[in-house]
Amino acid sequence: MKISQNAEKRLRQRGFKDDYLDLIINHGTPYQKSGNVVEYRLDKKDISRIKQSLDKCKKKAVLVDSSVSEIITGYNY
Numbered sequence: 653m654k655i656s657q658n659a660e661k662r663l664r665q666r667g668f669k670d671d672y673l674d675l676i677i678n679h680g681t682p683y684q685k686s687g688n689v690v691e692y693r694l695d696k697k698d699i700s701r702i703k704q705s706l707d708k709c710k711k712k713a714v715l716v717d718s719s720v721s722e723i724i725t726g727y728n729y
Contacts, residue, residue, distance in 0.1 A: 653677065675702070 655663070663673070679702055680692040694702075715724040 676692050676694055680694045680698055683691045683693065685691050711728055712726065713729050714726045716722065717724055
């Protein structure tokens with residue numbers, strides 16, 4: 653997703669990291685604002701869901717063929 657120059661400056665001032673943006677946009681709840689603007693935020697419910705998902709990912713792995721960006725298999729270890 654493209655980030656405006658103003659957003660880059662503000663995000664840096666407010667201590668946002670790229671990881672935060674990915675988590676908020678990909679796992680947060682969208683709230684429609686006026687016009688074409690959507691606000692994404694991680695509410696307590698979102699954070700709880702993420703923690704549960706992370707817990708279920710323990711002892712699991714995925715093999716990827718990086719030359720073609722293809723998942724080969726997933727397994728428990």
